[in-house]
Amino acid sequence: MGGPAVRRSAPVRLTLCGAFATLTHMKLRCLVCLAALCPAVIRAAAPAEVQDSIRHYTSDHFTLMRAYELPWSQVRLERFEKLYREWQARLPKIDFDALNQTGRIDYILLRNDLTSELNQQSLQRERLKEMEELLSFRGPIQELEAARWRMEAIDPQAAATKVSEVAEQVKKLKERVEKGKKSKDEKKSDKTNETASASSAKESKDKPDEAPLKVSALLARRAAIAIAEVRGTLKTWYSFYDGYQPDFSWWLKKPYDEASSALDAYAKYLREEVAEWKGKDEDPLLGEIMGREALLRNLETEMIAYTPEELIAIGEKEFAWCEAEMKKAAKEMGFGDWKKALAKVKSAYVPPGQQDELVAKFAREAIDFVKTRDMVTVTPMCEEVWRLTMISPEGQKNIPYVAYGGQAVMVAYAKDEMKHEDKLMAMRGNNRHFTRITTAHELVPGHHLQHFAADRNNRQYRGIFSTPFLTEGWALYWEIRLWDAGYGQTPEDKIGMLFWRMHRCARIIVSLKFHLGQMQPKEMVDFLVERVGHEKLGATSEVRRFIGGNYSPLYQCGYMIGGLQLNALRKEIVVPGKMSERDFNDTVLSYGSMPIELIRAGILKTPLSRDTKATWRFYDGL
Numbered sequence: 001m002g003g004p005a006v007r008r009s010a011p012v013r014l015t016l017c018g019a020f021a022t023l024t025h026m027k028l029r030c031l032v033c034l035a036a037l038c039p040a041v042i043r044a045a046a047p048a049e050v051q052d053s054i055r056h057y058t059s060d061h062f063t064l065m066r067a068y069e070l071p072w073s074q075v076r077l078e079r080f081e082k083l084y085r086e087w088q089a090r091l092p093k094i095d096f097d098a099l100n101q102t103g104r105i106d107y108i109l110l111r112n113d114l115t116s117e118l119n120q121q122s123l124q125r126e127r128l129k130e131m132e133e134l135l136s137f138r139g140p141i142q143e144l145e146a147a148r149w150r151m152e153a154i155d156p157q158a159a160a161t162k163v164s165e166v167a168e169q170v171k172k173l174k175e176r177v178e179k180g181k182k183s184k185d186e187k188k189s190d191k192t193n194e195t196a197s198a199s200s201a202k203e204s205k206d207k208p209d210e211a212p213l214k215v216s217a218l219l220a221r222r223a224a225i226a227i228a229e230v231r232g233t234l235k236t237w238y239s240f241y242d243g244y245q246p247d248f249s250w251w252l253k254k255p256y257d258e259a260s261s262a263l264d265a266y267a268k269y270l271r272e273e274v275a276e277w278k279g280k281d282e283d284p285l286l287g288e289i290m291g292r293e294a295l296l297r298n299l300e301t302e303m304i305a306y307t308p309e310e311l312i313a314i315g316e317k318e319f320a321w322c323e324a325e326m327k328k329a330a331k332e333m334g335f336g337d338w339k340k341a342l343a344k345v346k347s348a349y350v351p352p353g354q355q356d357e358l359v360a361k362f363a364r365e366a367i368d369f370v371k372t373r374d375m376v377t378v379t380p381m382c383e384e385v386w387r388l389t390m391i392s393p394e395g396q397k398n399i400p401y402v403a404y405g406g407q408a409v410m411v412a413y414a415k416d417e418m419k420h421e422d423k424l425m426a427m428r429g430n431n432r433h434f435t436r437i438t439t440a441h442e443l444v445p446g447h448h449l450q451h452f453a454a455d456r457n458n459r460q461y462r463g464i465f466s467t468p469f470l471t472e473g474w475a476l477y478w479e480i481r482l483w484d485a486g487y488g489q490t491p492e493d494k495i496g497m498l499f500w501r502m503h504r505c506a507r508i509i510v511s512l513k514f515h516l517g518q519m520q521p522k523e524m525v526d527f528l529v530e531r532v533g534h535e536k537l538g539a540t541s542e543v544r545r546f547i548g549g550n551y552s553p554l555y556q557c558g559y560m561i562g563g564l565q566l567n568a569l570r571k572e573i574v575v576p577g578k579m580s581e582r583d584f585n586d587t588v589l590s591y592g593s594m595p596i597e598l599i600r601a602g603i604l605k606t607p608l609s610r611d612t613k614a615t616w617r618f619y620d621g622l
Contacts, residue, residue, distance in 0.1 A: 049094060050106045051461050057087055057110065058464045067149075071229040072128055072135060073142045077121060084117050096610040104608040105598050109465050112595075116301040123294070127222065133213065134177070134223040134270075137169040138230045145237045154241060156251035163234075163255040170262040172210070174269055177220075179212035181274055218286045220274035222549075227267040231260060279394075285521035285540070287547025292516055298554050302467055303595035304561065305614035306622075308512045311557055314619055315508030318560060319531075322502035329498065332491035342533045345495045346428040355413040356388050358432065359402065359439050363409070366440035369487060376445050376585040382452045386443055393418050398548075400429060400541040404442040407451070425535035433496030437479060440487070441500070445585075446475035453589040462592045468555045470593045473562015476504055480567050499533060504560040506532050511546050511556035521547060565596040568618040573603060 060083055068076045091111060099107060128135075140162040147154070215223070238256045241248040271277050276284055290298075295308045306314070323338070330341035350358050367383055370376055387408040391399055396412050403410045413430055414423035440446055450471070479501060488494035510527050513519035519527075521543055528539035546556055566588065574584045591599045597616045601608055 050099060050103045050110075053090070053094070054106060054110055054461045054464070058461070060087075061464065070142055070145060070233060072131075072138060072226050075142070075146065077124060077128070081118065081121050084114050084121070088114050088118075101602060101605055101608065105594070105602055106462070107610070108598060108608065108612055109462065109594055112301045112303070113465060116298075119294075119297050119301070130219060131223045131226060134173065134215065134219075135226060135230065137166050137173065140166055141230055141234045141237070145233050148237055148240060154245065154248070156241075156245065156247045159248075160251040160255045163252065163259045166234075167255065167259040167262045170259070170266050173213070174262075174266045176211065176213040177215055177270065177274065180214040183212055184214055215270070215274055217275045217284060218288070220270040221277050221286050222288075224267040224271035224275065224277075227263055227270070231263040231267070234260060234263070283397075283544075285525070285543055285547065287514065287521060288549050289517055290515040290553040295512070295515055295553055298552065300613065302469055302554060303597045303614035304469065304554075305597075305616055306619075308516060310622060311561060312509055312512050313622055314564070315505045315512075315557075315560065317622070318564075319502060319505035319509070322498050322505060326495060326498050326502070329491040329494040333495075338495075339533060341491075342495055342499065345433050345492050345499075346431050346533075346535075348433060348492065349427040349431040352414060355411055355430065355435075356390070358435060359388060359409060359411050362436045362439040363443045365436075366482075366487075367444045369440075369482070369485075370445045373485065374580075374582050375481070375485070376449070376582055376589075378444055378449060379452075382444065382449060385452075386448050390415075393422075396426065396537075397541050398545045400426070400538040402430070402435060402438040402442050404447040404451075407448070409439065409442045409448070422537055425537040429535045429538040431496070433492045434499060435496075436493060437482070437487075437497045437500055440482060441475045441479060445478045447471075450474050450589065453586075454592060457590060457592050459590075459592055462594070466593045467562075467595055468552065468558025469562035469565065470558075470596055470599070471562075472555070472558040473564075473566055473596065474588070476559040476563030477566035477570075480563055481570075501560075503528070503532050503534070504563070507546070507556035508560055510543070511553070514547060515553045562596060565616075565618050569596065569600050569603075572600075579603075 064079060064083060068079050070076045087110075091107070091114075094107060096104065096107060144159060144162065234256070238252065242252070243249060275286065277286070292308060299306070299308070304311075326338040326342070330336070330338035333341045333344065335341035335344070363386070367378055371378055385407060389408045389410050391403070391410050391412045393415050395410075399410065399412060401412050403412070411430075412426060414426040418426065442448065479497065482488075483494075483497055483501070488497050506528055510519055510524040514521070514524060524543045524546070525536070525539045528534040528542060529536055532539075534542070545551070569588075570581075570584060573579050574581050579587070587603065588599060591602060595614070597614055600606065600616060
């Protein structure tokens with residue numbers, strides 16, 4: 001359904017990763033076809049100046065990520081901001097007019113990535129400012145680690161003094177937060193999703209370093225995660241010297257143990273007592289609201305020529321189409337109410353122990369379907385190397401359905417240790433007809449094929465770029481294509497397909513309304529349960545994932561909007577006969593993860609300038 005939103009990590013959905021190496025038979029077909037359509041693109045690769053710049057930038061980025069592994073530090077923020085500013089200054093020196101279409105696409109990709117990264121830096125600064133007082137102990141720890149990087153001689157006695165002070169400071173902070181919590185509890189004014197900086201009570205008569213700290217649940221959870229990362233920095237520093245420097249352990253063992261324990265207790269207190277996040281099913285739904293301006297900035301770098309409000313309107317229009325088709329399929333099943341037909345479909349689950357066999361069966365069906373219709377290239381190795389894994393009950397709190405990761409389809413289903421009602425909800429949510437289309441979405445022709453092709457993409461230098469509108473849009477595009485091609489064999493299969501399509505429409509609506517401050521997490525869950533037909537367990541897991549901060553604010557839009565973009569592009573190219581369906585799909589895979597408007601520009605050779613912005617209005621009837 002979707003992967004973690006860590007933008008640079010691998011192998012996650014948000015990044016089409018891999019060391020792109022040899023040209024496969026599929027790639028040769030794509031390139032021959034693309035050469036026939038737009039020979040200028042194929043005769044010459046992007047000028048070496050742009051390719052080399054992207055390779056250089058990628059190396060710089062990952063080198064600094066390793067060298068400045070100092071979370072929530074000013075030095076890390078400043079160093080990365082300097083990197084992005086330096087690369088922005090280099091861009092105007094490239095002769096854009098001398099570039100071919102591939103080179104221009106690469107230039108725009110680099111330009112947008114730098115803008116996106118600087119936007120992220122700004123957001124990180126805001127987050128750090130909100131947590132500043134809660135993390136006020138972190139400076140000495142980061143200074144010690146930075147001195148180790150510089151290979152400065154260590155004074156164990158002086159270091160022990162600094163670490164001892166950290167333990168005391170952390171204990172005082174915890175006491176101040178507890179005072180603030182008691183004050184808030186007494187006034188019954190705690191707002192679960194309030195996003196505000198920790199603030200000392202002005203009316204307090206305590207000294208500034210003893211005044212109560214009022215902390216929202218959301219801020220407490222975020223700070224708890226940050227504290228754990230700073231504790232990790234302390235552990236890395238201590239482990240480097242422990243046992244290797246004769247006097248180090250004698251001076252540091254006790255101070256380190258006390259500081260580490262104090263940090264652990266502080267993080268646990270914020271997480272469990274203030275945020276009430278205890279790893280239970282009833283954990284509160286806490287999320288970071290981005291706001292309209294941040295959404296607009298993200299839409300610009302993703303090259304989507306629509307406002308958040310327009311995207312919501314698209315989601316609502318597509319949702320209405322799904323409801324109309326649901327009614328038709330329900331009527332075929334003999335139901336006047338599509339929700340009753342949906343309930344019948346959800347009851348068609350396999351007994352425990354058989355879900356893995358069901359997924360394997362559906363995977364083979366989907367592969368055969370696209371191959372016999374010559375819709376896309378699926379090589380023998382691509383068919384050979386996928387595997388199955390099972391998602392734990394704990395994992396199903398965030399991933400309640402079939403998902404893809406690490407060359408394997410991850411299967412969600414009931415397990416013996418789950419509560420009785422949770423077992424039933426897991427089985428209903430992963431019934432035969434839902435699972436049939438999610439398997440195609442995750443494996444072939446969806447994400448497995450996508451990742452397999454990306455790993456063999458000859459444009460190796462583009463590996464750093466990513467967008468959910470292509471990554472998730474590709475798999476959703478195939479749900480649309482499979483529907484149009486008659487993959488839904490029965491009314492029950494159609495309802496299974498429509499359920500997920502409706503869900504992707506709902507993702508646009510609820511996620512954007514959340515980030516616009518128009519919908520609360522509970523309302524999001526209710527929407528998924530009442531309007532889409534989710535089980536409450538699945539709906540809650542989905543919302544927790546939507547708002548948890550591990551995804552970009554536009555990630556949930558990427559499914560349906562990206563799918564609609566690719567489908568519109570197919571109609572523009574395949575329907576008039578400019579390319580065959582197979583060649584079109586193979587060509588899209590050859591571009592890697594980039595805004596679909598740029599793929600369109602590459603195939604159709606639409607004009608591009610140094611300052612090109614999104615203009616493609618791909619959705620009719622809005």
